[in-house]
Amino acid sequence: MQLQIYNTLTREKELFVPRIPGKVSMYLCGPTVYNRIHLGNARTFVLGDTIRRILVYLGYDVTYVQNFTDVDDKIIDRAAELGISVDELVEQEIKNYFTDAEALNIRAADKHPRVTAHIGDIVAFIEDLIAGDFAYVSDGDVFYSVESFPAYGQLSGQKLEDLALGSRVEVGEAKRHPADFVLWKAAKPGEPNWPSPWGAGRPGWHIECSAMVRSELGGHIDIHAGGSDLQFPHHENELAQSEALCPGEPLARYWVHGAFLIVNDEKMSKSQGNFFILRDILRHHDGSVVRFFLQSAHYRKPLAFDATSLDSANAALHRLKNTYAALEHVLAARDTPPASGEVLDLAKYEERFKETLADDFNAAGAWGVLFELAREANTAITRGGMGNTAEVLDTLHKLADVLGVELRVEKSIAAEVEELIARREEARRARDFWTADKIRQDLLQLGIVLEDTPQGVRWKLKW
Ligand code: AMP
Ligand code: ZN
Numbered sequence: 029m030q031l032q033i034y035n036t037l038t039r040e041k042e043l044f045v046p047r048i049p050g051k052v053s054m055y056l057c058g059p060t061v062y063n064r065i066h067l068g069n070a071r072t073f074v075l076g077d078t079i080r081r082i083l084v085y086l087g088y089d090v091t092y093v094q095n096f097t098d099v100d101d102k103i104i105d106r107a108a109e110l111g112i113s114v115d116e117l118v119e120q121e122i123k124n125y126f127t128d129a130e131a132l133n134i135r136a137a138d139k140h141p142r143v144t145a146h147i148g149d150i151v152a153f154i155e156d157l158i159a160g161d162f163a164y165v166s167d168g169d170v171f172y173s174v175e176s177f178p179a180y181g182q183l184s185g186q187k188l189e190d191l192a193l194g195s196r197v198e199v200g201e202a203k204r205h206p207a208d209f210v211l212w213k214a215a216k217p218g219e220p221n222w223p224s225p226w227g228a229g230r231p232g233w234h235i236e237c238s239a240m241v242r243s244e245l246g247g248h249i250d251i252h253a254g255g256s257d258l259q260f261p262h263h264e265n266e267l268a269q270s271e272a273l274c275p276g277e278p279l280a281r282y283w284v285h286g287a288f289l290i291v292n293d294e295k296m297s298k299s300q301g302n303f304f305i306l307r308d309i310l311r312h313h314d315g316s317v318v319r320f321f322l323q324s325a326h327y328r329k330p331l332a333f334d335a336t337s338l339d340s341a342n343a344a345l346h347r348l349k350n351t352y353a354a355l356e357h358v359l360a361a362r363d364t365p366p367a368s369g370e371v372l373d374l375a376k377y378e379e380r381f382k383e384t385l386a387d388d389f390n391a392a393g394a395w396g397v398l399f400e401l402a403r404e405a406n407t408a409i410t411r412g413g414m415g416n417t418a419e420v421l422d423t424l425h426k427l428a429d430v431l432g433v434e435l436r437v438e439k440s441i442a443a444e445v446e447e448l449i450a451r452r453e454e455a456r457r458a459r460d461f462w463t464a465d466k467i468r469q470d471l472l473q474l475g476i477v478l479e480d481t482p483q484g485v486r487w488k489l490k491w
Pocket of ligand 1: 057058059060061067068069070071072254255256257258286287288289290295296297
């Protein structure tokens with residue numbers, strides 16, 4: 029089994045060879061902390077967490093860094109709007125990020141550096157760029173000179189001439205080339221600022237990540253990830269900054285970009301107004317269902333969100349959870365083994381699961397393998413049992429955890445179903461057929477079919 033990763037830089041699936049055998053350093057551009065994250069942002073953060081879990085499962089020792097952008101126009105504007113300080117807003121939104129991440133079972137990264145804690149590193153980075161003639165000072169601002177870096181445009185596949193033509197920025201006095209971008213912004217009244225050799229100011233967006241990769245991970249990493257909107261200009265500029273200082277040594281060996289969550293064929297985004305705040309969604313849907321939904325398409329394919337998406341995801345995931353609960357029930361109900369019945373070939377399933385994930389982190393495909401396993405287990409128990417129920421449970425649990433989803437439900441589904449069946453019986457005795465039928469329908473929604481037999485009501489899982 030060899031891991032293959034699609035590298036945006038080469039536009040090819042490549043064999044993964046980390047800089048240091050067995051170890052992976054990975055950086056994902058984190059949120060700008062001015063508001064609760066929406067479902068689209070969540071897709072990208074779930075992607076980072078899923079890749080990290082897969083790498084660990086494949087045996088790598090992973091160092092994962094995800095930053096917080098905690099100084100930005102949007103933060104300054106929102107703090108003013110709310111009448112609170114930038115610091116207060118940032119603290120609140122970082123806390124909110126972790127609450128949301130936890131609900132989706134996104135583990136904290138090894139490090140979550142904040143831009144404001146790295147101003148010294150950023151200033152030092154800009155000084156290095158100026159010293160190497162890759163940047164110039166203009167009236168308290170500092171710009172990166174794209175013409176000084178001949179490979180500029182390689183990540184996004186664009187030529188400098190085209191960028192100049194397509195650029196909406198007029199060549200003014202401040203910039204030498206329209207695609208030059210700001211590294212340091214001179215302070216404006218009332219905005220957060222820090223001293224620098226070029227006067228008080230604050231960093232531009234792109235330099236943050238180059239500087240934090242350098243100070244947290246040593247400047248050269250294995251995987252750099254983010255949403256596909258970051259490919260240009262953000263990652264193009266990061267690459268230009270970092271590689272200008274270290275010619276011949278890539279900033280990242282593999283660039284991974286996640287496709288968008290879309291609504292009516294458009295990217296979900298705050299500016300489009302077509303966004304759903306994750307916290308609102310979590311009022312109605314379990315975090316595991318949301319995570320499962322976000323993994324339901326390959327990460328390089330757009331994922332469409334509509335009114336039925338989460339209900340469908342819920343129904344599908346429930347089938348898996350129900351099977352899991354039914355297996356637990358079988359195991360608990362069995363008095364002393366000998367276990368009887370067919371033995372499922374778990375090694376075969378795990379092998380396929382692993383191979384699927386090693387093919388460019390195909391989490392959606394890996395879920396397919398788990399569904400096949402659960403289906404086979406379910407058929408086996410309907411036929412009278414399995415020889416390796418405990419091992420099937422372990423495998424299902426372990427592999428779903430690689431994808432970050434807990435299959436164990438707090439309250440046993442069996443107990444819940446029995447309770448509902450008792451209520452239905454009660455309703456039927458009271459000749460309340462509407463309620464009785466409603467309960468049957470609700471159970472059906474959860475993938476449970478009732479059968480009225482002479483011995484009483486039986487239930488089984490619908491597959
Ligand atoms: P922001 O807080 O706007 O910087 O975005 C944080 C992350 O979410 C970035 O990596 C974006 O690429 C990503 N992102 C934003 N919108 C979407 C979307 N609709 N689908 C997937 N990822 C997104
Ligand atoms: Zn970044």
